[in-house]
Amino acid sequence: MAVLAVALAGCEYAGPEDQPAPASPPAATPPSRSFEENVDEVARLLEASPADPGMPSEAEPAGKLLLDLAPGDYMVTGACAGAYGAKLTILGADGVPEATDFTCDSALDRFLRHDGGPITISAVPPVGKPSATGVKVKTNPDPTASELEDLSEWSAEQLQPRIPGELRGTSGGNTTTTGTLMAEPGEYELHFVCIGPTFAELSASTTAGAEVLAPVRVPCDGQAVKTPMLLPTQGADFTISPDDGVDGRFAYRLVPSAEPTGAG
Numbered sequence: 001m002a003v004l005a006v007a008l009a010g011c012e013y014a015g016p017e018d019q020p021a022p023a024s025p026p027a028a029t030p031p032s033r034s035f036e037e038n039v040d041e042v043a044r045l046l047e048a049s050p051a052d053p054g055m056p057s058e059a060e061p062a063g064k065l066l067l068d069l070a071p072g073d074y075m076v077t078g079a080c081a082g083a084y085g086a087k088l089t090i091l092g093a094d095g096v097p098e099a100t101d102f103t104c105d106s107a108l109d110r111f112l113r114h115d116g117g118p119i120t121i122s123a124v125p126p127v128g129k130p131s132a133t134g135v136k137v138k139t140n141p142d143p144t145a146s147e148l149e150d151l152s153e154w155s156a157e158q159l160q161p162r163i164p165g166e167l168r169g170t171s172g173g174n175t176t177t178t179g180t181l182m183a184e185p186g187e188y189e190l191h192f193v194c195i196g197p198t199f200a201e202l203s204a205s206t207t208a209g210a211e212v213l214a215p216v217r218v219p220c221d222g223q224a225v226k227t228p229m230l231l232p233t234q235g236a237d238f239t240i241s242p243d244d245g246v247d248g249r250f251a252y253r254l255v256p257s258a259e260p261t262g263a264g
Contacts, residue, residue: 035061035130038082042134045079045107054121056132063134064122071116073140073149078123079107082131091120111145112137147172155251158193158224168253169238176241180207181254183236188254190229194220196248200240207235215239220248228257 033041035058042063043050054065063078078100080086085103088110102108123133140146155170171177190213194200197220204213212229219225220242229236231254242248 033082033130035082035132038130038132039134041081042079042132045081046077046134046136048134048136052134052136054135054137056134061129061132062122062124063132064120065135065137066118066120067137068118069114069116069137072114073146074112074114074137075140075142075145076110076112076121076135076137077107078102078110078133078135080104080123080125080131080133083125083127086123086125086131086133088123088135089121091122093117093119111140111142111149113146113149151249154249158222158251159191159253163253163255165256166253168251170249170251171240172247172249174242174245174247176239177250178240179238179252181236181238181252182207182234183231183254185231185233187257188229188231189257190227190252190254191224192218192226192250192252193222193224194218194240194242194248194250195222196220197242197244197246199243200248200250201243202252203239204229205237205239206231206233207237208233212236217243229254 039050039056042056048055054063056063076088076090078086078088081104083104085101087099087101088108089097089099090110090112091097092114100108100110121135121137123135125131125133151170151172159168167181167183169179169181171179190204192202199217200220201215202213202218203215205211210232212231213227236254238252240250
């Protein structure tokens, strides 16, 4: 790795006695519909047919798909009706479930990068019938989601191995980008790596606006650079500008060099 050198306070209230506390507003209740009506609502949210795979049925009100997908990027969608919410779960060959809670007022879209092979996708409501849930999967239609996943995977690879206590961020583009790491006050080592343009200008300040790293040009050759950084207050804002408007990828992290200290 190259080394970068850069020199409510408490209060009381005395009011009228014997005033009852205001009652909490009643919790919103889902619309009262039959199971068949809830199935139709799930179909509407999923833009699907009640007979499609992944839709609820008389035998099983929870939608489920067991698939053998080719490697690629997909969009998984879950929907529910007749309950407050449901849980969307994706289970791949590694046996580690990825679960997301969502509410029934709209469908949930979840980007999925799949290495290929068997996968189980399900949406389960907290109660049985007449509630209903459904799921569907299709090839990802959003290129931005794929680009963000590419960036995330690249950043994770560049900043290996993970270091205890680190905070990391990533960004990309051909214009000035900013990012914030909510690190505690203390002494850190900043690691930064970029590719794309020949150079990028990097600077950092506290979230309150005090400069902690003066602007410096960093070569974007895929080699991480390091520099010590003292953070006097919580939070660091990073500003990155690629040379000549060339599209680039940028990854950075703060690694504690000592136990973080409280602000004085």
